[in-house]
Structures are given as structure tokens and as C-alpha cells.
Amino acid sequence: MPRLPLSRATVPPPGAGAPWQHDRGFVLVIVIAVLGLLALAAAGFAQVTRGQVRAAASTIGSSTAQALADSGVQLAVLDLVRARQDPAYRLRFALGEKPYVCDAGDGRRLAVSITDEAGKVDLNTAGDRLLQALLAGVGAAASQATTEAIIDFRDDDNSKRPQGAEREEYVGAGRPGPKNSAFSVVEEIEQVLGIDSALAERLRPHVTVYTGQPGIDTASATRQLLDILARGLNSGTGPAEPAAPDQSSEERSTLPAMRFTGAQGRRFFAVHAEAYADSRAFVREAIVELGQNRSRPYTFLRWHRGALKYADAARQDAASDPCP
Secondary structure, three states: OOOOOOOOOOOOOOOOOHHHHHHHHHHHHHHHHHHHHHHHHHHHHHHHHHHHHHHHHHHHHHHHHHHHHHHHHHHHHHHHHHHHHOOOOOOOOOEEEEEEEEEEEOOEEEEEEEEEHHHOEEOOOOOHHHHHHHHHHOOOOOHHHHHHHHHHHHOOOOOOOOOOOOHHHHHHOOOOOOOOOOOOOHHHHHHOOOOOHHHHHHHHHHEEOOOOOOOOOOOOOOHHHHHHHHHHHOOOOOOOOOOOOOOOHHHHHOOOOOOOOOOOOOOEEEEEEEEEEOOEEEEEEEEEEEOOOOOOOEEEEEEEEOOOOOHHHHHHOOOOEEOO
16 A cells, blocks of 8 residues: 655744734734723813813803892882882882892792882982082091082083082093083992092992982981981091991981981882802892883883892891792
């Protein structure tokens, strides 16, 4: 029987398979690098997503707070309208600096205050005596000169009062003015020559531009303003001391007689509404004029964003009633 030839396996020379092993190692390094880059990209995307979610939540919270504050103003105005139309109706939102705090549900809070503008000094129509008493009471250094500067600012002529300021004085001070027309908003008080930001800040809570009356309604005025005027009448100096925001009729009866009475109230009101929702806060302020007939019961004269005043009261009043 013929013998079959045996074939021998060819053995590769030493080192022949090394290039393939090197290639496999290089591919592994590339794969690891790609996975690392993908992980970094995923982490960056997650960070961006979390930031967008927080921004969206903040926007939602701000929008919710704004809507709640706007609703608070509308509720207060409707309350005023109903009280004007029905003398037997009792206001849910009491007049005065003390806020009405209520629970709007889901951890949301609302604080609303209403003040009668007749209890403030009208910058456009107040006379010399009332303006000077106010300025002296808040500690103005030159109350007479500042009083005349206010009158020169609002009147429509260029005739300078003895201690006042007209165009020549404003040009000399490098400032525009005077306006020579009525104040449009109380913030314009800072444009009067001689009134700096500190003095304007002390005056702002006690002045208005809406009543058109020469005096104030002492029944609507805050205790702090009445004390300021009393100090001014007695030529007292220095800034007014803080006073309790709400006052009773008994407290008012002890005040010295004012010589600036005669203003008619219950027509122009300032409404301040603070809303707290989802760790966000929003303040809406408005000036409203109540109408004389049912066809147009009220008109908003001003609508703007305000500053927080009652944050502590709103957060600490845990026993507040549900909002109406």
C-alpha cells in the first residue's frame, strides 16, 4: 500500500504575529478615548439640562407670583368698588399700612395693603405752609428754600421765588430743569434742585400727585406723617422716627390739631400687593381712581412693579385665612 507523504505545518518565524497584536492594542485605546469623550459630552448635556430645568422652574415661579400679585390688586380694587356702591358692605381689605395676609394654597402667600391718597401731601397743589412743615419734619436742611424750589419746579412760569430755583439756577448746577409743569409721578421729586436721593427717599411715602387738594385728610394719613407734620410745625429737625404702621382712632385723637385739613378722601387709592410662590416673590403697585357711576367704576392711573415691604409679615403669619 503506497505511503502518503506527510505535510509539515509551517511555523511562522518569531515576531511575525506582533504587528496584529499592536493594532488590536491601538484600537482599544481609541475605543476607550471615544467612550471618555462620550461620557464628558453626556455630563455636559446633563449639566445644561439641569440648568434649563432650574431656569424654567424659576420662570414658572416668577410668573405664578406675578399673576398672584396682579390678582391681589384686582381683588382689592373690586373690594373698594363694592364698598363705595354699598355703604353697608364691610371691606375685606382694611385701609391702612398694615397688610392683609392670606393663604393662596400650595404654599403661596399674598399680602395686600390699601392706602387713601388723600392722607398724603399732593406735590402739585400743597401750599407753602404744608410743604415746609413736611420738609422740616423729615429733616430737610433748608426747608424754606426747598419749598420754593418745589413750587418753582411745578409752576408754568420762569419767575424765580426769593429762595427758589428756575432755569438759571439749574443751568448753573449743570442739571436739566425745572419742569415748569405739574409733577407726573412722585419720583420726579428728586429732579428738584436741592433734593438729593436721601431726602427724596424720606419724602416719597408721604407724597402724592393725584388728589389735587391743598390739604390732607387726617383720618386717612398715617401716624408717621402726622407726627412729621407736627414736628415741622414746631420747627423740629431731624428725620422722622419710625412709627407703627397701623393706628387706632384713640391714638389719632391724641395727636395735635393739624392746620392742613379739608381734603376729601375715598377717591384715589394706592394698592400694594406682594405675592410669594415657589420661593419667588413679586410686588405689584397701582394707583386707582374710583368712578362716580357704575358704567366705569374705577380707572387705573398707574400700574408698576414695586419693592418688598411685608416679607416678614407674610412668612410669619402662619394663621392667615384663605385668600378670597
